[in-house]
Amino acid sequence: xxxxxxxxxxxxxxxxxxxAFIIPLLSRLGSKVRxxxxxxLLGFVTFLVAILAIDIYANGARIYTLGAxxxxxxxxxxxxxxxxxxxxxxxxxxxxxxxxxxxxxxALVYSLQFVKNETGQDRFYSLFMLLYVGMIGxxxxxxxxxxxxxxxxxxxxxxxxxxxxxxxxxxxxGGFKYIVISAVSALxxxxxxxxxxxxxxxxxxxxxANTMQFNTLDMIALAMLAIAFVMxxxxxxxxxxxxxxxxxxxxxxxxMIYMSSAASMYALYRVTFTLYGGQFDTMPIGWxxxxxxxxxxFIGVMMAIYQxxxxxxxAYHAISQSGYMLLGxxxxxxxxxxxxxxxxxxxxxxxxxxxxxxxxxxxxxxLFLTAEAxxxxxxxxxxxxxxxxxxxxxxxTIFFIIGAxxxxxxPPFNGFASKLLIYESVFRFxxxxxxxxxxxxxxxxxxxxxxxxxxxxxxxxxxxREVREVPKSMIIGMGIMVACIIFFSxxxxxxxxxxxxxxxxxxxxxxxxxxxxxxxxx
Amino acid sequence: xxxxxxxxxxxxxxxxxxxxxxxxxIALYVRxxxxxxxxxxTAQTDVFLSGIQVPPAEQRHIPAHNIYWGFFEALxxxxxxxxxxxxxxxxxxxxxxxxxxxxxxxxxxxxx
Numbered sequence: 253x254x255x256x257x258x259x260x261x262x263x264x265x266x267x268x269x270x271x272a273f274i275i276p277l278l279s280r281l282g283s284k285v286r287x288x289x290x291x292x293l294l295g296f297v298t299f300l301v302a303i304l305a306i307d308i309y310a311n312g313a314r315i316y317t318l319g320a321x322x323x324x325x326x327x328x329x330x331x332x333x334x335x336x337x338x339x340x341x342x343x344x345x346x347x348x349x350x351x352x353x354x355x356x357x358x359a360l361v362y363s364l365q366f367v368k369n370e371t372g373q374d375r376f377y378s379l380f381m382l383l384y385v386g387m388i389g390x391x392x393x394x395x396x397x398x399x400x401x402x403x404x405x406x407x408x409x410x411x412x413x414x415x416x417x418x419x420x421x422x423x424x425x426g427g428f429k430y431i432v433i434s435a436v437s438a439l440x441x442x443x444x445x446x447x448x449x450x451x452x453x454x455x456x457x458x459x460x461a462n463t464m465q466f467n468t469l470d471m472i473a474l475a476m477l478a479i480a481f482v483m484x485x486x487x488x489x490x491x492x493x494x495x496x497x498x499x500x501x502x503x504x505x506x507x508m509i510y511m512s513s514a515a516s517m518y519a520l521y522r523v524t525f526t527l528y529g530g531q532f533d534t535m536p537i538g539w540x541x542x543x544x545x546x547x548x549x550f551i552g553v554m555m556a557i558y559q560x561x562x563x564x565x566x567a568y569h570a571i572s573q574s575g576y577m578l579l580g581x582x583x584x585x586x587x588x589x590x591x592x593x594x595x596x597x598x599x600x601x602x603x604x605x606x607x608x609x610x611x612x613x614x615x616x617x618x619l620f621l622t623a624e625a626x627x628x629x630x631x632x633x634x635x636x637x638x639x640x641x642x643x644x645x646x647x648x649t650i651f652f653i654i655g656a657x658x659x660x661x662x663p664p665f666n667g668f669a670s671k672l673l674i675y676e677s678v679f680r681f682x683x684x685x686x687x688x689x690x691x692x693x694x695x696x697x698x699x700x701x702x703x704x705x706x707x708x709x710x711x712x713x714x715x716x717r718e719v720r721e722v723p724k725s726m727i728i729g730m731g732i733m734v735a736c737i738i739f740f741s742x743x744x745x746x747x748x749x750x751x752x753x754x755x756x757x758x759x760x761x762x763x764x765x766x767x768x769x770x771x772x773x774x
Numbered sequence: 775x776x777x778x779x780x781x782x783x784x785x786x787x788x789x790x791x792x793x794x795x796x797x798x799x800i801a802l803y804v805r806x807x808x809x810x811x812x813x814x815x816t817a818q819t820d821v822f823l824s825g826i827q828v829p830p831a832e833q834r835h836i837p838a839h840n841i842y843w844g845f846f847e848a849l850x851x852x853x854x855x856x857x858x859x860x861x862x863x864x865x866x867x868x869x870x871x872x873x874x875x876x877x878x879x880x881x882x883x884x885x886x
Contacts, residue, residue, distance in 0.1 A: 433867060468883065475879040479878055483871055489870050490870055490874060496862065535885075540878060540881060551856065554852070555856060557845075636837040636838050638838075664790035702838060702841045703838075706837070706841065711835060713832060742787050742788070743787075
């Protein structure tokens with residue numbers, strides 16, 4: 253177990269990466285062998301993530317250096333700075349790792365039946381594993397260049413999966429838009445890394461943070477990094493690609509692409525808090541993040557309620573919910589250099605924003621799955637053509653109700669817990685922001701009431717009399733997420749204390765991140 | 775059991791769950807006291823709309839684009855402004871990106 257714990261950071265990345273290349277070979281043995289292999293493999297990776305999480309919450313951040321005599325050896329002998337490829341997994345990294353892995357497992361189980369009758373399934377699952385690798389690698393990496401590499405991996409895999417249903421013209425368009433914005437974002441990130449490397453001759457995040465001077469070039473690099481990640485996470489006004497891509501991606505892939513946006517949010521936090529944190533007055537960049545968050549919340553929800561395509565509606569809600577995360581963590585960033593404000597409400601705001609990441613991943617992911625469950629059975633995403641589905645799709649209806657109440661912030665669900673944290677802490681920073689956030693929740697509830705009425709309630713439509721519930725694997729996939737939602741709803745304090753607060757501490761405590769690498773002696 | 779402590783015990787999820795269970799029990803009890811002896815598929819279970827002929831199911835269900843009509847009508851100006859940037863053209867998205875980066879650099883330089 254000690255061996256697994258020590259090597260878990262690399263195993264979590266390497267195993268799915270190898271699997272991505274083995275899957276086409278395994279497909280020759282039959283779909284059952286391939287599907288069993290996929291689920292078992294991801295189940296094992298989930299186990300590895302769990303033991304890594306237990307280790308990190310007990311012992312602090314873990315470093316894994318590739319090629320070193322001992323994995324924890326950050327700097328080779330005689331070197332003042334780290335030079336090898338390194339994973340540095342702290343509280344926020346493992347928080348994202350847990351979120352990504354749970355969503356990936358649910359999405360994979362869901363996809364088993366969803367793509368069963370499609371062609372090119374071996375490529376689907378290969379790209380799925382690569383998408384997972386990209387996300388996990390991005391949140392685990394300790395150096396900027398590998399952050400770029402994993403960003404590219406998840407972008408390319410995501411674009412391939414978004415346009416998987418090549419027979420649908422809008423799927424190809426959605427995939428095309430995704431790869432263009434991803435490529436441009438990644439190039440901006442690479443350019444910014446080039447600026448930093450050109451000045452400091454360093455790629456390690458900890459080493460760069462230790463040396464950062466925050467001159468004009470560094471400001472330009474910060475702007476490029478921050479805005480590139482804001483575009484990847486679909487923050488307003490750089491959000492317009494998201495409904496086009498989320499709406500057309502296959503069922504299990506939409507939550508995964510949404511998680512890649514969440515991974516980009518992690519990258520934004522890593523850059524602003526860890527790479528640049530403490531070097532400058534964070535109030536201006538904090539307010540930039542807050543304004544982007546408020547715009548995302550408001551415009552996202554107002555566009556969502558207008559939609560009649562169920563997946564586009566949910567995509568706009570995903571944008572809106574990202575705004576809550578940006579708002580909460582933005583407030584924390586704005587008061588980062590004010591210890592009193594940080595202790596009074598900054599930390600709680602960050603707890604709320606980070607808690608909202610995992611909550612939203614669960615209920616938004618599940619809502620996407622319910623939308624695709626409807627599409628799977630009736631072949632349309634148009635709300636105008638739906639009605640009375642609750643008569644025949646009872647499980648989907650129940651899961652939708654739970655997801656809709658959670659996303660609207662209705663107690664006792666988990667969405668309420670994270671939103672309450674955000675409302676109360678942001679109110680103390682600026683009451684107007686909190687009022688806007690509450691208004692957005694109201695409109696969110698109105699929007700999902702519209703969807704519930706249109707799709708599920710009403711008389712049984714003659715066209716849908718023969719519609720049945722979705723296959724078991726799809727119900728299980730949704731069920732995994734619902735189980736997590738219910739657990740988080742009943743024990744929000746436990747979740748905040750166990751996994752959210754360490755993530756907040758990891759972001760705030762830049763010194764600890766730097767010392768973990770620069771102070772690690774052979 | 776750990777609950778979200780914010781000084782307001784009424785927000786405790788456990789309290790809400792207990793309240794929901796009590797309400798569900800009351801609802802089930804009231805429902806159980808209802809009339810059980812009726813024949814499904816007869817006039818007893820048909821839709822009654824003040825005696826007028828009941829339209830087919832598709833016409834009874836309000837389509838999604840009609841819901842919140844008043845809200846959208848009142849905010850017509852807002853929505854026409856909102857729709858304009860959402861062109862669907864990727865080139866326009868890139869222009870937004872350049873503009874926001876420039877604005878962010880300006881903000882950072884001016885406030886440093």
